[in-house]
Amino acid sequence: MLRTTPWLAAALLGSSAAAGGAQARHPLISLPLDDPAYVQLDGLEKTGCRVARISPHRPYPVLWIRAALDTARSEPRCAGPLLDALVERFAVTIDVDSTRLDGIRLGAALTLGATAIQEGEFRPLWAEVRDPAAGTPPVVGTLRGRLTWSTGRSAVVVAEGYGQTHRRNDPHVRGMPFRRTSGVVDVSEAYVAGMAGPFLLSFGRVEEAWLGNGRESLVLSAHGPSLDRIAASVRWRTIEARALFGVLSTVDLDPERDSLALAEPLRVYRYLAGHALTWRISRRIELTLGETALLSRRGPAPDFTYANPLIPFLLVENDTARALEGNDNNLVLFGAMRVGLGNAMLEAELHVDDVQIDSQDRTEVPDQLGWRFQGTVPLPGVWPTFLSATYTRIGGYTYLREAYSSVYQWYDLPLGSELGPDADRGTVSMTLWPRGTMRLRAELGRWRRGAQRIDDRPSVSMVGHAGEPYPTRTAARPAVQGAWTAGAQMDLLGSTLPLGVSVEAARIDNANNQPANSTLYLRAHLVATYRFRYP
Numbered sequence: 001m002l003r004t005t006p007w008l009a010a011a012l013l014g015s016s017a018a019a020g021g022a023q024a025r026h027p028l029i030s031l032p033l034d035d036p037a038y039v040q041l042d043g044l045e046k047t048g049c050r051v052a053r054i055s056p057h058r059p060y061p062v063l064w065i066r067a068a069l070d071t072a073r074s075e076p077r078c079a080g081p082l083l084d085a086l087v088e089r090f091a092v093t094i095d096v097d098s099t100r101l102d103g104i105r106l107g108a109a110l111t112l113g114a115t116a117i118q119e120g121e122f123r124p125l126w127a128e129v130r131d132p133a134a135g136t137p138p139v140v141g142t143l144r145g146r147l148t149w150s151t152g153r154s155a156v157v158v159a160e161g162y163g164q165t166h167r168r169n170d171p172h173v174r175g176m177p178f179r180r181t182s183g184v185v186d187v188s189e190a191y192v193a194g195m196a197g198p199f200l201l202s203f204g205r206v207e208e209a210w211l212g213n214g215r216e217s218l219v220l221s222a223h224g225p226s227l228d229r230i231a232a233s234v235r236w237r238t239i240e241a242r243a244l245f246g247v248l249s250t251v252d253l254d255p256e257r258d259s260l261a262l263a264e265p266l267r268v269y270r271y272l273a274g275h276a277l278t279w280r281i282s283r284r285i286e287l288t289l290g291e292t293a294l295l296s297r298r299g300p301a302p303d304f305t306y307a308n309p310l311i312p313f314l315l316v317e318n319d320t321a322r323a324l325e326g327n328d329n330n331l332v333l334f335g336a337m338r339v340g341l342g343n344a345m346l347e348a349e350l351h352v353d354d355v356q357i358d359s360q361d362r363t364e365v366p367d368q369l370g371w372r373f374q375g376t377v378p379l380p381g382v383w384p385t386f387l388s389a390t391y392t393r394i395g396g397y398t399y400l401r402e403a404y405s406s407v408y409q410w411y412d413l414p415l416g417s418e419l420g421p422d423a424d425r426g427t428v429s430m431t432l433w434p435r436g437t438m439r440l441r442a443e444l445g446r447w448r449r450g451a452q453r454i455d456d457r458p459s460v461s462m463v464g465h466a467g468e469p470y471p472t473r474t475a476a477r478p479a480v481q482g483a484w485t486a487g488a489q490m491d492l493l494g495s496t497l498p499l500g501v502s503v504e505a506a507r508i509d510n511a512n513n514q515p516a517n518s519t520l521y522l523r524a525h526l527v528a529t530y531r532f533r534y535p
Helices: 006-012 036-046 062-072 081-090 313-317
Strands: 103-118 139-150 155-164 184-196 199-206 227-235 239-253 266-280 285-297 330-341 344-354 368-379 385-394 423-435 438-449 481-492 499-509 519-532
Touching (some): 036 081
Antiparallel strands (some): 103 519, 155 184, 227 239, 266 285, 285 330, 344 368, 385 423, 423 438
8 A cells, every 4th residue: 555654645635524614724824822722632642642742842833733633543542532523623634726725814713711819819830929909800801813825835924913901910912001901902923934845934923832731841931922033844754853043022231120330221132042853763752952042132133143053052152253242141951852651651851051060160050950750641431531740840040140131031921931940840630531622630739939030130140059958048038938739620622612611729838938827829710712714
């Protein structure tokens, strides 16, 4: 029998009437990170379907999703309601009529979110525990409009604008308040994507998350707004490479706020570069190595030397052809491994912000590391079910630098883990799938955080802090904040009317690192969306 590669099969994938309009979904569209398909694909993989693994980097283009689903349909262990729901939506059928992708496609989505908070707001986890009035508003509405234009399969243009009734406590908002209201009007996505053979190039504004799960990552998370960047990917059967170069923000280093010996504020221009290489040794073993560079420049011109994905950033940093004076860059190495053991899956990730090799340095400067371990095992039962245990630890001074412009942040939001620096969290969760579009999840966990914060100004120098207890304490924050957490969640993951309901409880000791008795904080959240030809 003639066999086709996933790339050839994906290039021929088209539509069917049963998919409800899937025929117009362009294969190069990057699926937004809040799309229900990410949860379904994760569930499919963790219930034993190894070939549902698409990439360590998100977002996924529709092309890659269709290729993975086409392969999964030939695997008996992948059969079930999860695969059926995804295949129906993404229309994994053969169709060579590319003219159906020509022209303009319009879509929209209306989302309503309702939140109830008791005692105080503790989301997002990197922020302080604060009064409910400073937390997520009781009701928030968001209207999105999306335009897609293409002239075939090799290129697509996407633009998405949105209006939101309230921007408070939403880290994904990058726009200023709309006139004198509490709301915001902005562009969330705007990019051009093109493909030639295995090479995929994307230019514009898109959310990016590398490693981790969902929006969470030690290396590059999507807890903040979309990035303006240029990104390139190349994929073969066993090798995948990805690189990006993007604009972050500008920071005015103020003599008073940053304790600097300056006569007037100093404006610093910040950029982010990264590249990673993934080797799929087999369906059960995957290795990823990469690095990022947060570039701080005292002029608006970016240093495109870091845009070369073939040169390690450490070598670029020490190139004598470059003028280093006045720049303070933050280089990070990272690695990850995924191993399948029978039906179980083990994941390990390491974020290396700084490691002291010299013995003299080790007596003064602590290592700045972050790591994450996760084990997942499917459970027998009538419904697809799996149990997961996860532990994440971010070192006391990881992500931090003496100059605030070099801290691994974006307008006070972490570019890495949702925990921020100086925190750890362990969780055990059980997930059930009664249907391919319905997920039930329960979780128990322990969360701690020390005195360091991603948004502190002046920022903290790690020099002189070697050997400190973990998590750290300071005179201003003398106690370690600890919490037992529990949560339950139900998601209806239909592509037209997704709905999510969650309840969280956190019994927090020493809130905000101040000595205090335990307090029970409760948070309930409901989000419902109507999606019309979206995305």
